[in-house]
Structures are given as C-alpha cells and as structure tokens.
Amino acid sequence: MATNSDDKLTDLEGAALAEFARMGPTTSYAVAASFRASPSEFWSGSAGAVYPLTKRLFERGLLSGALSAQGRRGRTDYVVTDAGKAALMDWLLDGGRAAGMGFDPLRSRLIYLDMVSASEREALLAQVETWAKALAQQQIWTDRPLAQSVHEAWMRARLNFLVDVTRIVQDALPPTRG
Amino acid sequence: MATNSDDKLTDLEGAALAEFARMGPTTSYAVAASFRASPSEFWSGSAGAVYPLTKRLFERGLLSGALSAQGRRGRTDYVVTDAGKAALMDWLLDGGRAAGMGFDPLRSRLIYLDMVSASEREALLAQVETWAKALAQQQIWTDRPLAQSVHEAWMRARLNFLVDVTRIVQDALPPTRG
C-alpha cells in the first residue's frame, strides 16, 4: 500500500491545520482571516496562499471537506481528519524544529551594526524600542487568552533582548564611528 | 532617466549585501558559505539561492564584479558599489521592518499548546529547553565578536521567554488535559 504520509508539514501547513482544528468545521476564508489578524507580518493570509494550501491538505487526506448546503452560496467547511490530527501532533510536538532560531529582522540587522555610525545606531535602536513597546501593549487575541499571553511574553522577551543588546553594542563599539 | 531603485531589498538581499561589504571583494561562494555557517536554519546558503541573488544585485548596480585573473579558475570577486552601500544602509536602518515580529517556530506552536495533554506539553518544553541551552553555549562567530554577542543575547532572551512561557502555560492550563 502506498504510504501517503511521506513528508512533514511545513510550519504554515501546521499552523493552518491547527487553526482548522481550533475553529471546528470552518472555511479557508476564516483561516486566512485569522492569519491576517495575527500580529506576525510573516504570513500574509492571502487567498493565493491559503486556498492552494487547503487543497493540498485535503488531497493528502488531512482535511475532509463538507460543502454546507444552507443557502445557494458555495462554501466548504473543512474538518481535520484522524490522519490530520496525527500530522498536527507531529508538527506541534516537534521539539527539534521548535528549538530552531527562526527569523528575526532585528537580529539579522544587529550583527552588522558595526557598519554604521553611533548616531545612526542609536536612532535605529530607539525607533525599534518605540515600535516594540507599542506592539507589546496591543490586545490582539481577546478571545484566546493563551495566544495573547504567549504574544505578551514574546514581546517582553524581545524588549529585554533589545535592552541587553543596546548595552552590548554600547560596550563593544566606539562612540564615534565603527 | 529611469529610476532603477524601484523597491527595497529583501532581508536575504540585505544580509547578502552586508556580507559582501564586510568581507571586501569576495565571491558568491564565500557569502553562501557564511550563510551556511550561521546558526539560523532559515537561509540554506545554497548555490541555487545565492548565485541568482548575486546576479540580481549585480544587474541592479549594487554590486560590481571584477573577475580575478590569478590562475585559470573562473572566479568573480564582487565589490559593493556606492549605490549598493546606500541600499544597504536603507535596509540596515529600516526601523519599521526591524521592529517586525519575524518568525519563531516555538512561538508558532505555543499558541496551540492547549490542544495537547499536560505530559506532552511538558515534554515539548523540556526538549526545547535542552536544545536551546546547547545552542546558547555554542561559539559560532569566533572571528566576529559583535555577531557572537548578539547571538548569545538572543539565546538568553529566548531562554527567558521559555521560562516565562512555561510558567504562564502552567498557570493557564489545567494539569491534566486542555
């Protein structure tokens, strides 16, 4: 028999499956909207991303689609299958991948901060601090306390990182030009 | 006159330009190697990514390529042009983008952690902690003290986040099943 659980879920696929699982039988549209509502700029939640992705998950047997017949409007409500639940757990509990460093636009820049002048450096750090503080106070997931708590913890950690790194940079780099 | 600085650099392009700037006249091969050596799993540093990217930057006038004639081996050493330096600074000092949340594989999973049992949850957090601690102690950029310091600060922040979040999850979720 052909094994169809060839490869692991991508992070976007995993997150999408989790959203379908969380929201019960629901549409691609709703999942896309929930990505757009998240504070991460990383996944656009565009139709061009989510509809093909949903189709993929469906074809792999991880979602089953029941077209809801109420009204004449075309609408497919998906449910996570048993295979889908197993794949979701594999993704969710994958400690190796969870431990990865991911991508951070601030960190990516900081390692080159010796290329700019002290004033430019300070301006950048000050600007990021302002915006990070604003983001930290936002109520985003009023309906999902765990997600909101995680977000707040993340923003706290990021702010601490910023303070830490500001001190490091101050110490490591001369006050004039790098 | 045709303006050719239409759009901004992507993060990968910015980082690549910065690497070219840092390493002086050097090859795509060397830049790719430096991406592979970085602790981030995010950019593969594969030839298929870096050679086309270098070509793009060259065609946009941000890099100029001087083919080094020593030996018969084909080899192009690139230098960052003045336009390239300007573009690099635009990317590097873009506070708005630097303040973005990026992508974190742990954070992406944590917000769904109410879907698993207490023991699974604890196993995941413990596993991530172990691996994160291992990563935190690695000496990666022995030749680049700023990059190394930033990396260490990042891993510290990530570990603090993990501790913080572990407490939050413990408080928020019942000890048995979510």
Added chain:
DNA sequence: ATAATCATGTAATCAGTTACATGATTTT
C-alpha cells in the same frame, strides 16, 4: 594519487506574493 574544498552554475519543483475576478449575503 586521492580526497576535500573552492567555485560556478542550472534544472525541476514548490510555495509564496500581489492583484484580479466573481458573485452571494449581510449590514447600514
């Protein structure tokens, strides 16, 4: 001599982006 590394590139594929297109339903 052999193996490792330096160096460049392409091919097939995959998955994402923005933008467009359509039309039903619901709210104002």
Added chain:
DNA sequence: AAAATCATGTAACTGATTACATGATTAT
C-alpha cells in the same frame, strides 16, 4: 440602494529549495 464582508478561486510572477553537473585547486 449601497457598502461591507463572506467566500472562492486564478494568473503572473518571484524567489527559494534540493539535486545535479562540472571542473580547478589545495591538502593529505
């Protein structure tokens, strides 16, 4: 009636992935 939102999807494009292919140079 008009506007907003729900809902689905496609098209053109961009950029990244893995894998392959080639060959020179350097180290063992």
